[in-house]
Amino acid sequence: MHMLDVLCQQVVNGLALGMMYALLALGFTMVYGIIELINFSHFSVFMTGTFVGLVVLSLMGVAPGSASLTGLPLVGILIVLFAVTMAATGLLGVLIERICLRPVRHVSGTAPMITTIGVAFILINVVLLTWGPQAQRFPQLLPNWRWTIEGVEITFKQVVLFAVAIILMVSLSHLVKRTTLGKAMRATAQDADAARMMGIDVDRVVVLTFFLGSALAGAGSLFFGLYYGFTGYYIGYTTGLRAFTSAVLGGIGSIPGAVLGGLFIGLTQSLGGQFIGVKWTDVIIFSILIFVLVFRPNGLLGAQTPRRA
Amino acid sequence: MKRHSLMIGIALLFTAATLIGLSSQLAAQAKVVKIGLSLPLTGADADGADAILKGAQMAIAEINAKGGAGGYKFEALVFDSATPAAGQYDPAQAATNYKKFIGDSLVLAAVGPVMSGEGKAISPILSEADMATITPSSTNPDITDPKFQAQYRPKGKAVYFRTVTTDAYQGPNMANYLFHQQKIKTVYVLDDGGAFGVGIADSFQKRAGELGVKILGRDRLDPKEADYKTILTKIKGMNPDAIYYGGVMQAAAKLAPQAYEVVPKVIKAGSDGVYDLSWPKQSGKEAVEGWFCSQASPELVTAPKVESWVTKFKTEMKREATNYAITSYNAVYVIADSVERTAKAGKPLTRSSLRDAIQAANVTSIQGPIAFDANGDILTKTVSIYQWRDGEIKYVTVAPEK
Numbered sequence: 190m191h192m193l194d195v196l197c198q199q200v201v202n203g204l205a206l207g208m209m210y211a212l213l214a215l216g217f218t219m220v221y222g223i224i225e226l227i228n229f230s231h232f233s234v235f236m237t238g239t240f241v242g243l244v245v246l247s248l249m250g251v252a253p254g255s256a257s258l259t260g261l262p263l264v265g266i267l268i269v270l271f272a273v274t275m276a277a278t279g280l281l282g283v284l285i286e287r288i289c290l291r292p293v294r295h296v297s298g299t300a301p302m303i304t305t306i307g308v309a310f311i312l313i314n315v316v317l318l319t320w321g322p323q324a325q326r327f328p329q330l331l332p333n334w335r336w337t338i339e340g341v342e343i344t345f346k347q348v349v350l351f352a353v354a355i356i357l358m359v360s361l362s363h364l365v366k367r368t369t370l371g372k373a374m375r376a377t378a379q380d381a382d383a384a385r386m387m388g389i390d391v392d393r394v395v396v397l398t399f400f401l402g403s404a405l406a407g408a409g410s411l412f413f414g415l416y417y418g419f420t421g422y423y424i425g426y427t428t429g430l431r432a433f434t435s436a437v438l439g440g441i442g443s444i445p446g447a448v449l450g451g452l453f454i455g456l457t458q459s460l461g462g463q464f465i466g467v468k469w470t471d472v473i474i475f476s477i478l479i480f481v482l483v484f485r486p487n488g489l490l491g492a493q494t495p496r497r498a
Numbered sequence: 499m500k501r502h503s504l505m506i507g508i509a510l511l512f513t514a515a516t517l518i519g520l521s522s523q524l525a526a527q528a529k530v531v532k533i534g535l536s537l538p539l540t541g542a543d544a545d546g547a548d549a550i551l552k553g554a555q556m557a558i559a560e561i562n563a564k565g566g567a568g569g570y571k572f573e574a575l576v577f578d579s580a581t582p583a584a585g586q587y588d589p590a591q592a593a594t595n596y597k598k599f600i601g602d603s604l605v606l607a608a609v610g611p612v613m614s615g616e617g618k619a620i621s622p623i624l625s626e627a628d629m630a631t632i633t634p635s636s637t638n639p640d641i642t643d644p645k646f647q648a649q650y651r652p653k654g655k656a657v658y659f660r661t662v663t664t665d666a667y668q669g670p671n672m673a674n675y676l677f678h679q680q681k682i683k684t685v686y687v688l689d690d691g692g693a694f695g696v697g698i699a700d701s702f703q704k705r706a707g708e709l710g711v712k713i714l715g716r717d718r719l720d721p722k723e724a725d726y727k728t729i730l731t732k733i734k735g736m737n738p739d740a741i742y743y744g745g746v747m748q749a750a751a752k753l754a755p756q757a758y759e760v761v762p763k764v765i766k767a768g769s770d771g772v773y774d775l776s777w778p779k780q781s782g783k784e785a786v787e788g789w790f791c792s793q794a795s796p797e798l799v800t801a802p803k804v805e806s807w808v809t810k811f812k813t814e815m816k817r818e819a820t821n822y823a824i825t826s827y828n829a830v831y832v833i834a835d836s837v838e839r840t841a842k843a844g845k846p847l848t849r850s851s852l853r854d855a856i857q858a859a860n861v862t863s864i865q866g867p868i869a870f871d872a873n874g875d876i877l878t879k880t881v882s883i884y885q886w887r888d889g890e891i892k893y894v895t896v897a898p899e900k
Contacts, residue, residue: 195735322540324751423585427722462728468718
């Protein structure tokens, strides 16, 4: 392989990685935008999503060792898989909000944030007790097709996952910008009290935000499972932390910022690994984060977000 | 007045109860030796740790069934040394566990730890308490090296004994094998950042360099990272003959499938860190196919003289045997033998006297003779090479020493 080919390959790898971070970062940023809460249980919702995906697949008769599918069965199974998993993680997010966070929402200080850390540990341990401590294989549903274009290998997996991520992001952007619900969300983000006075049911908006954010985490978790072919109870932390960093880098509360931040972190990770070494990944990522925050404390696109006074 | 006598009565009752409690404790103390077992029973290396635990448990059950040793019965005190936050072994947790062992006056010796990273954390603690541990699997040579005595055994005496040899042999001998038998000319070296992984990758790399194998690069995998495609793409660009991975299962579980995808044709080798029967389940049978791994012990599981042991282990413990289940089983026997010798010599059985007896051990076991040098290392230095074929670990050969 020539240097240029390797480089292009790393860009492709980095973009795929970035898409996954972006899907997760969206959940952080949406919840923060609405109730200014850093929701650490999001890490574990993402992790739980991979296991929901495993269950959904096994119910449809797809075991970890089974051969990949093609044609209509593949499309059908993918649609069911994404729909059911996203609905399940979305409901999980709603439950977390309803049971654990609503009672402490008006408690000032860090109580709600600490509660989310507690929820994260509960989910980790539930999965640990149910599936055991070892990495689980995730079925390799997508065929291993690959195309070489000018020396750069693009896999079918990457294409499918890119397409799914872009569809989800475009739908989300449409929902936030063009629908009544989106308007209610934006209004609540700007000023919850004023929104309430205008007749917006703030609790409902919060619940829906949790649903959407967690459903995107579910999509991110399937992205993870299908792309890397494994899962384990411990996967939430590293991926979640990077996604959280993406949200902060892009400007927490900003939806385009989360996507930009995710892609940026993904590319930093793959190009940094190529030129400097993968052992420095976190050093590089967090150095860039600090550098950006020094000059733009609200993140790359943070200034554009309407914030509470 | 009545109330007064009632109070005295209650006080007397409590005193009596405490005394009875104490005396029963003393009686128990006279009969039982607890063996501390701190192992990563959850997390990525759980399968290997489970085999090691069951090896020790089987030995304890056998010895107790024969009436114990030196008048003592044995009991295992088991703690998990992995944490969910680490997702694998956690040296800080291992240190906490060993402090608990030391806090329990009935624990006179330990079997473990499984990982060298844990070993580095707990060895100084053991040295302070003058208590011996016998590790059935941790191979980093620094822990027992007299050069690092101030760090790992500040009180001087060896407390860290091994029924396996060290990476001073395991890493270099794999380099010898790959160079002589697989004819590799170039290699890329990876480690997982753990004390064991870094150490064995260093010793492999040094020996490979001496043999004239070109080291194309060295990098470190974060075991909690999911994406190794970046580093594998970089490696693919360099087109090496082989990749050597020094480390344990958490990173290996992800490295194998991604390496299979990105660099399917390159020779891949690891250490005893990837001699883990759950690997095909974790990564897929096709992904681990062809991987070489090693053991810092002779091949035991398929040895004819161990056949009946393996059968017994399978029936009683309901799992497959591993070499390190055998080295763990033997570690318990070394402790029992040492207890017996101490009792026969009429010495009081303490942590210190038991340590001295273990130091002097010369036990015939199913892995051959076990005796230690002054630093605690076993005298037998055999390293074995294995290869994953069709979802199973197959013994290949004894690794060349040169």
